[in-house]
Amino acid sequence: MENIYDVMILGAGAAGLTAGIYTSRAKLRTLILNEGVIGGQMVLTNEIANYPGVETTSGYAVATIMKKQAKSFGCEIKSNIKIQTYRLHDEIKSVDLEDGRSFQARSVIVAPGGRPRPLNIPGEDEFKGKGVSYCATCDGEFFTGKDLVVVGGGNSALEEAVALTTYANKVTIVHQFDHFQAFRHAIEEVDKNPKIDFIMESELRGFFGDEKLKKVSIEHLPTGKISEMGIDGTFVFIGYIPGTEDFKGLIALNERKEIIVDADMKTDIPGVFAAGDCIVKRYRQVTTAVADGTIAALSAADYLRNVK
Amino acid sequence: MKMLQTAVHEIETADELQKIINENENVMVCCGRMGPMCIPVYEVMEELEEERPHIKFYSMAFDSREAAPIRNADMCRGFMGLPFTVYYKNGKMVQATSSIQSHKQITSILDANFQ
Numbered sequence: 001m002e003n004i005y006d007v008m009i010l011g012a013g014a015a016g017l018t019a020g021i022y023t024s025r026a027k028l029r030t031l032i033l034n035e036g037v038i039g040g041q042m043v044l045t046n047e048i049a050n051y052p053g054v055e056t057t058s059g060y061a062v063a064t065i066m067k068k069q070a071k072s073f074g075c076e077i078k079s080n081i082k083i084q085t086y087r088l089h090d091e092i093k094s095v096d097l098e099d100g101r102s103f104q105a106r107s108v109i110v111a112p113g114g115r116p117r118p119l120n121i122p123g124e125d126e127f128k129g130k131g132v133s134y135c136a137t138c139d140g141e142f143f144t145g146k147d148l149v150v151v152g153g154g155n156s157a158l159e160e161a162v163a164l165t166t167y168a169n170k171v172t173i174v175h176q177f178d179h180f181q182a183f184r185h186a187i188e189e190v191d192k193n194p195k196i197d198f199i200m201e202s203e204l205r206g207f208f209g210d211e212k213l214k215k216v217s218i219e220h221l222p223t224g225k226i227s228e229m230g231i232d233g234t235f236v237f238i239g240y241i242p243g244t245e246d247f248k249g250l251i252a253l254n255e256r257k258e259i260i261v262d263a264d265m266k267t268d269i270p271g272v273f274a275a276g277d278c279i280v281k282r283y284r285q286v287t288t289a290v291a292d293g294t295i296a297a298l299s300a301a302d303y304l305r306n307v308k
Numbered sequence: 309m310k311m312l313q314t315a316v317h318e319i320e321t322a323d324e325l326q327k328i329i330n331e332n333e334n335v336m337v338c339c340g341r342m343g344p345m346c347i348p349v350y351e352v353m354e355e356l357e358e359e360r361p362h363i364k365f366y367s368m369a370f371d372s373r374e375a376a377p378i379r380n381a382d383m384c385r386g387f388m389g390l391p392f393t394v395y396y397k398n399g400k401m402v403q404a405t406s407s408i409q410s411h412k413q414i415t416s417i418l419d420a421n422f423q
Contacts (some may be wrong), residue, residue: 028401036348036410036411037347037348037351037352038351043344043347043348058342058345059344059379060342060344079355080352080353080355080411128387128389128406128407129387129388129389129405129406130386130387130388130406131388133388133389133407134345134408135343135345135389135408137343137344138341138343138344138345138346138389138390138407139345139390139407140386142388142389143388211385211386212386212388220318233388
């Protein structure tokens with residue numbers, strides 16, 4: 001039985017690392033298995049200015065400290081792995097990795113997070129890094145004096161569109177609805193910026209170019225009319241999708257493929273909890289992921305006390 | 309002067325870069341900043357350093373004038389996303405990518421070029 005962990009956490013974003021800190025500090029033998037980058041979406045956030053008690057910092061800095069904290073309490077972390085098989089309904093839960101290794105635990109916290117939602121249109125992969133980008137902070141200056149399209153209508157899209165006007169000649173926001181979903185302050189910033197204009201009720205249909213992106217095709221949704229627009233770059237900010245593909249048919253998901261949990265982060269499987277961007281909820285922030293991870297860890301500890 | 313806070317060894321000069329690619333058969337260099345598209349690539353490289361001792365892994369600061377051989381390389385023409393990640397086989401650049409790359413994408417390139 002010595003190879004059986006008390007808690008196995010699937011994912012090392014804000015929720016998973018927080019859960020790892022709590023369970024390992026509670027002397028529960030904890031293993032975090034992580035398929036992506038430690039820190040998850042948090043690492044993709046260049047600046048975190050609203051984490052209570054912490055002055056402006058980077059997502060990388062927070063993730064690095066969380067990882068160090070978890071390890072200091074004895075939490076084991078294995079990253080860049082690929083899980084092939086899950087057995088979550090048994091009393092002892094287990095997973096098999098693609099490399100042949102297997103791990104077992106008495107409880108599991110599922111925290112795979114989410115990933116930026118791609119447009120999934122022709123040319124997107126081909127022109128990634130050659131005109132198609134998902135990070136204004138990283139790539140904005142490559143487009144100094146150029147014409148850009150920003151896709152999206154939420155806070156990220158509008159805030160990044162404003163940020164990109166520092167470099168770009170002109171920014172055109174393409175959004176599928178007839179209104180933006182962003183907060184009022186973000187909409188006001190966009191409205192008063194002379195370098196920004198909008199194409200509403202429209203979606204991109206394809207990217208075209210040679211060595212670099214040269215143009216996009218745009219469909220006006222009410223009429224179905226497709227037009228082409230010559231541009232130098234496109235930045236995509238259309239939200240995130242939960243990383244729950246592997247759990248379809250295993251754990252109860254809603255129609256948006258989010259894991260259904262109760263207030264204690266319990267899923268429909270005894271001993272299996274979920275936390276972070278993968279669960280049903282409205283607000284996805286580092287702080288809410290941390291809260292979810294805490295609750296899932298405490299619930300897992302409670303579950304283990306009752307089954308032992 | 310080192311500019312990147314990563315465990316992957318940072319090349320500081322163009323001369324050092326040239327020496328490394330001359331003296332090693334398989335070399336991967338990630339030329340970037342400490343930004344959200346670059347950090348994940350450094351993390352993958354840190355993991356791979358232990359697993360693949362036949363490959364030398366290095367980082368280089370994109371904003372250093374010493375990184376010009378990478379920024380201006382023919383294979384990097386048209387790149388508009390950080391980091392620029394380049395792969396050298398026997399002193400010759402054999403592959404280059406722009407923007408963030410996953411563990412799978414990186415290992416596919418390593419498998420294809422550095423067996």
